[in-house]
Amino acid sequence: MSAHESASTPPGRAYRWWGVGAIACLVLAGVGVLGAIATAFSSGPGSLRVIGIIAVFALIPVGILGALYCGHKRYRAWFTNAHVSEGLIEEVAEVRRTNDDGSTSYYFMLTVSAAVEGGLAIRRHCTMGGDQPRPEIGQTLRFRHTTLDPDDLEDALFDSIREHQRGTG
Template sequence: MREQTEKWIRVARTPETRARIRREAVRERVFGVLVAVAVGLCALMVAASICLAVFQSKLAGRTTWFWATTIGTLLAFALLAMATRLWIAANNRRVDAMYADGRESVGTVVKVVEDDDRDPDTGPYYDITVTAAVAGTVSIRRVTRRAEAPRIGQRLRFRHNTLDPEDLDDVLFVGFVNEDGRGRG
């Protein structure tokens, strides 16, 4: 992630955008560390609860330990849920910041490939190759990953930072374009 962030900082056009990318990357790292701490706390509390259950006969009549570990476990899982939510939000803000100075283009889907290494619980993902004519005569190609499969020839709106024709990863999906020209996300 650090290399990707540094690449987008170099591409950013304004000092404000570079500062925003750095700020969101730091925020994402902080929340990532918080997620790791919360996972450790969850493991610790679950282990304490198991130990308490095993040695419950020696602690007969002492329900304080039971409630302490139960409440501690619930709080640890609540912290994990909150930290994960904040980490995902920070990641989304970082990605938005990386494309803040980018150009928005409308391209045509030329290839759709279903991912073979998919998780059966989440369903298929599709690698969508799109081409777009930008800046007059420059034609660029990008690949984005989506959960829904568009049809070949369908138009989609995306953001990109460079005009490099083969920088396939320089893409932020904005939405599909309906026949009337308006987008849908």
């Protein structure tokens, strides 16, 4: 293993279980779609129509929302056993998007560099929600990462941010 390589940290049991949950939710949504299709092409009794309505308004949305939630939790679980580093913010980009209801939401894309074990310097891109104050260049960002590879820019999960303490003299 070279100085730029590091074994990835094992993701742990939670990562696997959130994956199973996501798959189960997608299967639930698929059953809802099949139930809706079967009901649409059936001229059966009224109880079959009720099953179709339940499939459309319950199984499909619950399955899709559950899969999204489990996918998000699985992504966060990937970083449970990860390295924790602090580095200085080098770049801040604000990304704005207009929602369907006309409101504007935004988030920040940050580029951070940090010194890690072995004297290596790594760079990472982190995403930070727009509900927090705008970060500034020079602030210290704490983040999690699974490798020490300096070229793996996307291997980062935002943890916290604080003002950079500058020397007074």
